[in-house]
Amino acid sequence: MFVTQSPLQSRLLAAGVHFGISVAIAALAATLVFFVWYPYPYREISGGRELFMIVVAVDVVMGPLLTLAVFNVKKATKVLRRDLVVIGLFQLAALAYGLWTVAVVRPVHLVFEIDRFRAVHAIEVPRDELGRAPAGLGTLPLTGPTLLSVRDFKDDKERSDITFEALAGLPLGARPGFWQRYDQGKPQVLARARPLEELKKRFPDRVSEIDAALKLASGGNGKVGSLGYIPMVGRKTFWTVLVDANTAEVIAFVPIDSF
Structure with missing residues (x-):
């Protein structure tokens, strides 16, 4: 040919x-990144989309x-076969390094933290403290973020130390x-949640966006029960x-800063 x-x-x-x-190959990698490591809304909250697009743009353009x-x-x-093999190996190595970089900063938990949710990323968790986690929780999952909460402080000293x-x-x-x-933290979640109607009153220009998120979450029928809202902290938003x-x-989830 x-x-x-x-x-x-x-x-x-x-x-x-x-x-x-x-x-x-990039499409297969995107499936792993966007449907496993960074499912919605973490591709926006945790910057997964930007990181992956940089990796793929370089890799897909460089090889050809x-x-x-x-x-x-x-x-x-x-000689021609050798040249193409070297290029292919170089390209795969670059893709592997890029995916490793994306994996290192992936979200691992969505944690309810006193009065807010926080997206916690693998790179933020001190590895030497994983052994202090309760049984079954001392891992950094590779299958997407899991829901956790934080326990109460044991005393005022612990509260002060952690605050600093x-x-x-x-x-x-x-x-x-x-x-x-x-x-275990559901009572605190319910105590901190504020009525959804309050959120709509605070952001009247975002009501349609809130309703769209609820419609998507309910499978399109728009029927949901009584709701509350709690602010969420992402990596940069x-x-x-x-x-x-x-x-x-x-x-x-809705992209509104409700603090």
């Missing part, structure tokens, strides 16, 4: 084939361009020694979590 083409046409064809393969530069049907088959550490950049929600199952006012179940 390449032999019958002009040198330029053969280069473009080879680069095009390489581009198609690169896009297919290198193929365009080195492909020449006049080369010996052995939080001010220094280590949030309470990222401390494994304070984690507990989400259902603030959102709002809508919860069932009776069960504390997380219902939906």
Whole structure:
């Protein structure tokens, strides 16, 4: 197929084939990133989309361009095969490093933290403290964020120490020694949740956006029970979590800073 083409046409064809393969591999990687590590809304809250697009843009463009530069049907088959293998390995190594980078900063837990939800990321959790977590909670899941809450402080000294550490950049929600199952913190969640109608009154221009999120969460029928809202802290932005006012179940997320 390449032999019958002009040198330029053969280069473009080879680069095009390489581009198609690169896009297919990138699509598989996107499935892992956006449906497992960064499911909605974390692709926005935790910056997964931006990180992945940078990785893919570099990787998908780099490989085909290198193929365009080195492909020449006049080369010996052995030499041409070696060049393409080296490019492929280099490209796969770059993709693997990029995915590793995305995985390191992935969200691992959504933690209810006193009066807010916090998206906690793998890179924020001190590894040496994982052993202090309750049984079954001392892991950083690779299958998407899980719901947790934080326990009450044991005394005023612990409260003071943790407050100063939080001010220094280590949030309470990222401390494994304070984690507990989400259902253990449901009374606090319900106590902190404010009525959804209050949110709509505070942000009248965002009512349609709130209703759309609820419609999506309810499967399109728009029927949900009594709801409350609680602010949420992401990596670089603030959102709002809508919860069932009776069960504390997380219902939906809206991109509104409700602090």
